[in-house]
Amino acid sequence: MSLDWIYYAISWILLAWHSAWDAIGIPDGAVLGTNWAWILAIIFLVVTVRVILFPVFVKQIKSQRAMQALQPQVKALQEKHKGDRETLQKEMMELYRKEKANPLMGCLPMFLQIPVFLGLFHVLRRLNPDPSKNNKDIYGWTVDQFNSASDATLFTAPIASKFGSTAAELAQLGANGTVVKIMAGVLVLVMMGTTYLTSRQMILKTGWAEDPQQRMIQRLMLYGIPLSLLVSGAIFPIGVIIYWVTNNLFTLGQQQWVLRKFPPPVTATSAKPGTSARNGAQPAKTSGLFGRSKPAPAPPPPAAPKIAGPKPGAKPVNPKKGRPAKRQG
Numbered sequence: 293m294s295l296d297w298i299y300y301a302i303s304w305i306l307l308a309w310h311s312a313w314d315a316i317g318i319p320d321g322a323v324l325g326t327n328w329a330w331i332l333a334i335i336f337l338v339v340t341v342r343v344i345l346f347p348v349f350v351k352q353i354k355s356q357r358a359m360q361a362l363q364p365q366v367k368a369l370q371e372k373h374k375g376d377r378e379t380l381q382k383e384m385m386e387l388y389r390k391e392k393a394n395p396l397m398g399c400l401p402m403f404l405q406i407p408v409f410l411g412l413f414h415v416l417r418r419l420n421p422d423p424s425k426n427n428k429d430i431y432g433w434t435v436d437q438f439n440s441a442s443d444a445t446l447f448t449a450p451i452a453s454k455f456g457s458t459a460a461e462l463a464q465l466g467a468n469g470t471v472v473k474i475m476a477g478v479l480v481l482v483m484m485g486t487t488y489l490t491s492r493q494m495i496l497k498t499g500w501a502e503d504p505q506q507r508m509i510q511r512l513m514l515y516g517i518p519l520s521l522l523v524s525g526a527i528f529p530i531g532v533i534i535y536w537v538t539n540n541l542f543t544l545g546q547q548q549w550v551l552r553k554f555p556p557p558v559t560a561t562s563a564k565p566g567t568s569a570r571n572g573a574q575p576a577k578t579s580g581l582f583g584r585s586k587p588a589p590a591p592p593p594p595a596a597p598k599i600a601g602p603k604p605g606a607k608p609v610n611p612k613k614g615r616p617a618k619r620q621g
Contacts, residue, residue, distance in 0.1 A: 295411065296431075302411035303431040305340050309333040310437070320440060325448035330441055334412075334451075334531055338538040341408050342546070348401050353550055355397035359506065360499070362393055395506055405539070409532070416531040419444075419452035422464055444531075449475035451531035472530075479533040480525035486540035488518040493544060497551045 310333040314320055318329045342349075365387060373380040388395060415431065421442040428438040442465075444451050450465040455476035462469050491513040501507045525533065 295407070295414070298407050298411040299414055299431045302337070302408060302415055303433060305337050306333050306412075306415070307432065307437060309336045309340075310441075322445060322448075326446050327440075327444035327451075330444035330451065330531075331446060331534065334534050335538045337408075337412070338535055338542055341405065342539070342542050345401055345404055346546075348404060349546065349550075352397055352401055355394055356494075358391060358393040359395065359501065362387065362391055363501065395509075409535070412535055413529065413532050416452050416529040419450075420464055421466065446530055446534070447471075447475060449530055451534070452529050454527060454529050455480065456526040476525075476530055476533065479530060479537060480521065480528075483525060483533050483536050483540070484518045484521045486537055486544065487521060488514065490540050490543045490547065491517070493547055494551075497555075 310329055313329040313332050318332065320327065320329050366384060369380060369383050369387065373383060387393075418427075419438070419442040421439060428435045433441075442450075442452065448468065449472045450467050453462065453465050453467050453472045453476070455473055457465075457467070457469070457472060459469070462472065491510070495510055495514060501510060528536070
């Protein structure tokens with residue numbers, strides 16, 4: 293199956309944003325070793341894709357809420373069919389079908405973004421300022437646009453270069469190998485960190501799933517994917533890593549807004565001891581990027597005991613009265 297339609301779509305969005313920034317006066321040349329018009333074009337490619345996928349993200353949140361509400365029933369099935377994995381799986385699938393809950397919906401936005409990632413990876417990998425390079429004008433590019441993007445840099449590191457670029461590739465791009473490795477290495481670490489935080493943020497708000505399948509997916513999202521980026525990040529062009537980091541930051545902000553506006557319901561498994569999950573009370577809204585609650589305000593210090601004053605008309609009491617007289621030397 294040809295992926296040309298993806299390459300054309302990604303190229304069109306990227307070139308449209310580059311033209312927009314160029315039209316409002318963002319210089320196409322390098323400032324501080326960076327071609328900001330191309331960097332902003334990649335960043336706003338993320339914004340465009342995420343706006344298009346926002347309805348899918350809302351469905352993802354609703355699906356996660358439905359899965360969380362089913363956790364008590366899932367736990368009951370696990371107790372009922374302990375040791376009979378085949379029957380347990382059939383009963384759980386029947387429960388999901390009946391309640392219209394989809395365990396895979398939580399990963400759908402990520403899966404839909406994979407073609408965008410692959411398309412950008414392919415488009416940026418083609419960039420090469422070599423005048424003898426052919427096919428510069430495919431996917432809707434002009435030769436001038438292709439040459440401009442091929443020369444685009446982030447703090448002097450070409451956006452088409454990568455941590456694992458060979459000496460020959462660096463020579464073609466006119467890049468300094470040390471600068472490229474430093475920039476790519478820093479961005480890969482940021483990419484890993486923000487990928488971990490997006491998963492951690494969601495799990496802290498919704499809790500760990502009781503379903504072993506769901507828990508396995510959560511662990512994969514939380515630990516497996518960030519660790520895999522340590523290896524695969526070496527083959528990603530710097531422009532692709534910029535896309536990934538921007539996408540993660542967008543996800544962190546979007547999840548924080550949605551989770552604050554629509555906090556997850558309290559279930560029997562998440563309710564505190566001594567409280568009933570049937571009362572429908574919603575958990576207090578938390579703040580902070582990572583889902584940590586604000587600390588409760590410290591209780592005020594106990595007030596000093598008030599000393600009663602003399603009653604009206606009473607004679608003042610002499611505190612010295614009744615004390616033994618001091619002996620005279």
